[in-house]
Amino acid sequence: MQIAIVLFDGFTALDAIGPYEVLKRLPSTTLHFVAERRKIIHTSDGLVAMAVTETLADVPRPDVVVMPGGPATRELMSNEALIEWVRRAHESSAWTTSVCTGSLILAKAGVLSGLEATGHWMWLEPLREAGANPSSKRVIVQGKVITSAGVSSGIDMALALAARISGEDVAKAIQLAIEYDPEPPFDCGSPEKAGTEIVELCRRRAAAAKPKVPFDPDRFAREWAEQWNRRDVDAVLSHFASNVRFTSPRAKELMGHATVDGIEELGAYFRKGAPLLGTMRFVVDETIWDAARRTLTIIYDRHRDGGIQRACEIMRFDSQGLVREADALYGA
Missing domain, CATH: 3.10.450.50 (Nuclear Transport Factor 2; Chain: A,)
Known part of the structure; x- marks a missing residue:
């Protein structure tokens, strides 16, 4: 099984690395980090660099597509080459998935038209504008399409996918192997739980942040x-x-x-x-x-x-x- 995790400058690290840590443990799997060209890709803060292992052209028909998100997603929606690749890859894929704002890319490619889908809670309205029916659920399975909410939910999505590909026992073994047994110190991982004050603080911090890939x-x-x-x-x-x-x-x-x-x-x-x-x-x-x-x-x-x-x-x-x-x- 061939798995393609898409990279782009300005992505969020855990969006890609979370699913990677799960999916690389599936049996009989080849995993690639793909982009338009082989180059070094930087996260939104410029502090994490990852190497592209294959170009989009090298992997035109992956069995699994994983589309991460990040602050640069809005700009990425105008990248016709990537959108067309997602569109064509989805035609033959067994599974097409997204993490966080990566669902906006799937929507732009027409993958989510009329489907219930999720993404980061701050970006659900743009997801609606792109043609999906947004939901605040953490993971949503619609046929062969799986979307997940913000950042950390990519691990949940990948485990759900692992169970569908290799069975629940294998997925459970992977969950144990990465010791994914979260006990967060605060019960505020969604807007509903966090309350108005924390939600507004989060929004202010996001608005003030200036994602930057430093050029050396x-x-x-x-x-x-x-x-x-x-x-x-x-x-x-x-x-x-x-x-x-x-x-x-x-x-x-x-x-x-x-x-x-x-x-x-x-x-x-x-x-x-x-x-x-x-x-x-x-x-x-x-x-x-x-x-x-x-x-x-x-x-x-x-x-x-x-x-x-x-x-x-x-x-x-x-x-x-x-x-x-x-x-x-x-x-x-």
Whole structure:
């Protein structure tokens, strides 16, 4: 059985890790963390980083889809590539599931149309607007669709799913293995139990929070150079937007024009050029980050056969943290 847990920048860690800890223990199971591209994905606070193990294209027909949520879910609803993947994956899946605001993505893909569904209690009205019939239940099973409420409920959802896949005894054994026997110090895990004062405090804290995935230009440049040095073209491409525009004098030599448009043409250019680098290694000398313009300049040396060529790349990032424009310049 193939299980795909979707990752995206700005997800909530437990939304993905809770189900992972349960589902990885199912027999005869292969589990993947999937996203549009292989890259490092950060949680909403930027403190947890996870590696994508497969792209969406690599896993088009998983048996189980797990869609986590997080503060970035609203923006994710406009990601047509992901929405289409969810839509198509659901057509052939045995189970399609969500945690927290991940149900909004399922709804956007049409999976929840007319179905009773749940999600984080603060986001039930948007769930209604997206076509579902929202409920405050912790876990809801509707045919092959299972939705769960906020964050921690993903563990409950995964155990319910485990029982349906492998039987109650296996699910119970998994629950014991992870020692899931919660005894919270406060009985306020739902709005109904928490009371008006705590609900309002929670809302104020959520409104004041500013989810942020911090950008480290030095780390980015270091990873970019390391990826080129091992000729990992797919990893390099993971930094670029699908509509990227890349200009380089080398492109004119290899592609017939100095500017390449779109990720497909950029990939073709990189794959033509990579073998020609031979033993060349990139060594980053300096980075200049202009936060206001979201522009990174990487100044680096290209070492080959005892010689050094000075070079730089100027990259402009979009709101999703991907490079939308880039210019490569080379010294003599």
